[in-house]
Amino acid sequence: MRYYYPFRSIATSATDSEEQDMIELTPQQQTSNNKSHYSFDRVFLNRLYRLLQVLFRSTSNQDRFYSLTPKARQHSLFWLYIVFVALSCGTEVLYYYVGLMPSRFYGVLSSKDFPGFMQFIIPCMVLVFGAAAGKSLLAYMGGLFSLKIRRLLTQYLHDCYIKPKTLYSVVTSPDAPDNPDQRIAQDIDKFADALREIVEKLIIAPVLVAYYTWKCWSVTGALGPLMIYGYFIVGSILSQVLIRPIVNSVFYKELAEGNFRFLHVRLRQFAEAIAFSRGEREEHARAKESLYTLLDSQRKVVNRELPLHLSNESFSYFGSILSYLIVAMPIFAGIFDDKDPSELSEIISKNSFFCMYLIFRFTVIIEQSVKLSDLAGYAARIGEVLEVIDDVEDELNNITVHHPRTDLDEHSSSSILFENVELVSPQGKQLVSGFNLEIANTDRVVIVGPNGSGKSSLLRALAGLWHCTSGRIHVPKDLLEKDFVFLPQTPYLIDGSLREQIMYPYNSSTMTVSDIQVRELLHQVRLEHLEGILGSFDARFGEEWQKMLSPGEQQRLMFTRILYWRPRFAVLDEATSAMDTKSETHLYSLLHDIDIAIISISHHTNIIDYHNKIVTLDGQGGYTAEEISPSPKQ
Numbered sequence: 121m122r123y124y125y126p127f128r129s130i131a132t133s134a135t136d137s138e139e140q141d142m143i144e145l146t147p148q149q150q151t152s153n154n155k156s157h158y159s160f161d162r163v164f165l166n167r168l169y170r171l172l173q174v175l176f177r178s179t180s181n182q183d184r185f186y187s188l189t190p191k192a193r194q195h196s197l198f199w200l201y202i203v204f205v206a207l208s209c210g211t212e213v214l215y216y217y218v219g220l221m222p223s224r225f226y227g228v229l230s231s232k233d234f235p236g237f238m239q240f241i242i243p244c245m246v247l248v249f250g251a252a253a254g255k256s257l258l259a260y261m262g263g264l265f266s267l268k269i270r271r272l273l274t275q276y277l278h279d280c281y282i283k284p285k286t287l288y289s290v291v292t293s294p295d296a297p298d299n300p301d302q303r304i305a306q307d308i309d310k311f312a313d314a315l316r317e318i319v320e321k322l323i324i325a326p327v328l329v330a331y332y333t334w335k336c337w338s339v340t341g342a343l344g345p346l347m348i349y350g351y352f353i354v355g356s357i358l359s360q361v362l363i364r365p366i367v368n369s370v371f372y373k374e375l376a377e378g379n380f381r382f383l384h385v386r387l388r389q390f391a392e393a394i395a396f397s398r399g400e401r402e403e404h405a406r407a408k409e410s411l412y413t414l415l416d417s418q419r420k421v422v423n424r425e426l427p428l429h430l431s432n433e434s435f436s437y438f439g440s441i442l443s444y445l446i447v448a449m450p451i452f453a454g455i456f457d458d459k460d461p462s463e464l465s466e467i468i469s470k471n472s473f474f475c476m477y478l479i480f481r482f483t484v485i486i487e488q489s490v491k492l493s494d495l496a497g498y499a500a501r502i503g504e505v506l507e508v509i510d511d512v513e514d515e516l517n518n519i520t521v522h523h524p525r526t527d528l529d530e531h532s533s534s535s536i537l538f539e540n541v542e543l544v545s546p547q548g549k550q551l552v553s554g555f556n557l558e559i560a561n562t563d564r565v566v567i568v569g570p571n572g573s574g575k576s577s578l579l580r581a582l583a584g585l586w587h588c589t590s591g592r593i594h595v596p597k598d599l600l601e602k603d604f605v606f607l608p609q610t611p612y613l614i615d616g617s618l619r620e621q622i623m624y625p626y627n628s629s630t631m632t633v634s635d636i637q638v639r640e641l642l643h644q645v646r647l648e649h650l651e652g653i654l655g656s657f658d659a660r661f662g663e664e665w666q667k668m669l670s671p672g673e674q675q676r677l678m679f680t681r682i683l684y685w686r687p688r689f690a691v692l693d694e695a696t697s698a699m700d701t702k703s704e705t706h707l708y709s710l711l712h713d714i715d716i717a718i719i720s721i722s723h724h725t726n727i728i729d730y731h732n733k734i735v736t737l738d739g740q741g742g743y744t745a746e747e748i749s750p751s752p753k754q
């Protein structure tokens with residue numbers, strides 16, 4: 121079921137044009153966008169400022185952002201920006217002389233000065249080549265500039281987003297931004313490109329405006345610059361008014377873009393399920409609906425850009441008429457009456473160049489309004505991710521600050537201890553209350569109960585992903601990361617080699633697993649045939665893992681992590697759900713033979729015998745915990 125986002129009921133300040141931006145949102149997107157309408161306003165400026173801070177930040181106290189050390193240069197955009205500015209200035213100087221060339225040509229041609237003409241040709245060619253080289257270099261530097269912006273912002277977002285607890289909390293947060301993957305992978309790139317274009321065009325605009333104002337003043341008096349400035353103010357006010365609705369449209373166009381892409385990712389991911397359930401027709405209809413939503417929002421952007429383009433183009437063309445008007449004034453006032461025709465044509469060419477160039481600089485500034493509206497849309501999308509991360513981090517920090525010993529706590533013994541734990545789901549449903557359980561490092565505990573009773577939630581609390589409403593969970597003081605291996609129901613196979621699958625979450629730079637060990641592990645989980653299929657333990661596969669292995673085989677492969685790591689605690693959340701009974705009992709008997717504690721969640725009764733404690737949740741907040749006698753069948 122799809123929802124329409126009721127802008128007016130939530131954002132009382134929303135305008136008609138913002139209301140028209142409504143696109144179909146999923147319930148989560150509806151919640152996350154509840155307060156949001158986007159414009160060229162203070163919020164945009166704050167977000168832009170934050171992103172610029174990331175681009176121009178210092179790496180440490182010793183290395184300021186302007187420092188020349190390799191580390192500072194790698195982490196700050198400052199020096200690249202300076203080179204970009206210097207190059208722009210140099211190229212502008214060349215443009216200036218190229219711009220003056222016609223007036224000089226008029227002079228020598230109208231006075232039939234052949235030696236003067238020949239003398240001028242060579243420097244002219246050098247100048248033109250210099251300007252062309254400057255322009256190409258500027259485009260090249262622009263490319264490097266946007267690459268660096270993308271690298272710095274993406275790295276920063278990765279640092280903030282992909283870290284313990286934050287990733288999970290952001291993704292599962294009720295305020296989770298829509299399509300975070302698209303915002304990081306695509307919107308940052310578009311932001312970098314828009315910023316490059318703006319910087320490229322405006323980098324030395326203030327200097328050029330000041331210089332050409334002076335030049336224009338010197339030939340036309342105060343009236344010329346005053347008329348041009350007045351013209352510019354009118355043009356800027358008009359484009360400001362026209363930009364506002366575009367920012368919102370750009371944001372929602374990107375949202376529709378993300379939803380459309382996500383639909384196709386899901387089609388690929390669930391192709392088999394769709395094929396079995398003959399869902400192609402329904403999927404086709406959904407794809408069509410999503411495409412039309414996207415095209416609709418794209419059309420809104422295009423429609424709203426039309427008046428802005430019209431205003432910008434008019435500003436530019438009327439500007440050239442204005443420059444002739446300004447040049448004409450001293451001529452008709454008789455100031456140049458004493459000049460002969462060749463001198464007059466030289467003066468007209470020179471003066472119109474100064475006026476036109478000043479107007480051109482203003483035109484360029486105003487033209488950037490289209491890019492600025494794009495930039496504001498992308499800044500909103502990137503900024504929102506950072507804001508949700510901030511909120512999540514605040515929440516995570518608050519848990520430790522305000523409830524230092526009510527959540528995850530260290531325990532001096534070697535057991536895990538749940539002490540009077542109460543857990544409530546995000547929807548407010550009480551999952552367990554007054555939950556007490558000790559899991560010694562030799563225990564094998566199985567948690568059972570109906571769907572949704574809170575079995576996995578207990579593990580989430582143990583991993584510190586959810587906080588307990590009350591009570592404590594004690595873990596041994598000396599517990600290291602590798603002492604805990606968690607196998608979820610849906611196997612997570614990384615984009616890598618077989619060796620890396622076994623070593624995950626570590627990699628070959630920190631650990632090794634020899635070929636002999638890999639073979640032994642494959643033998644233990646009865647996947648020996650994999651060696652023949654893969655060719656090499658180091659051959660990398662991406663999505664092929666899902667195609668090469670059935671779900672049950674994928675779960676068996678996951679078990680190699682436990683058998684290799686031999687952690688102190690292995691947590692299995694329905695990690696054998698897709699296996700046949702023989703494989704399941706075989707793997708549990710392997711676990712039984714190694715000296716580790718096990719915490720299992722399962723709906724399969726045949727594995728209960730491999731445990732010495734059974735915890736039964738009743739789904740109403742109550743539970744029972746009993747000792748049972750393990751009697752593993754080999």
Ligand SMILES: Nc1ncnc2c1ncn2[C@@H]1O[C@H](COP(=O)(O)OP(=O)(O)OP(=O)(O)O)[C@@H](O)[C@H]1O
Nearest residue numbers: 292545546547551570571572573574575576577578
């Ligand atoms: N990220 C989440 N956001 C909101 N609610 C959640 C989230 N994760 C779990 N819940 C809710 O918490 C409750 C308990 O979920 P949990 O996954 O612990 O159940 P379970 O006992 O493991 O179920 P099953 O046997 O189906 O795996 C469910 O009602 C579920 O809707």
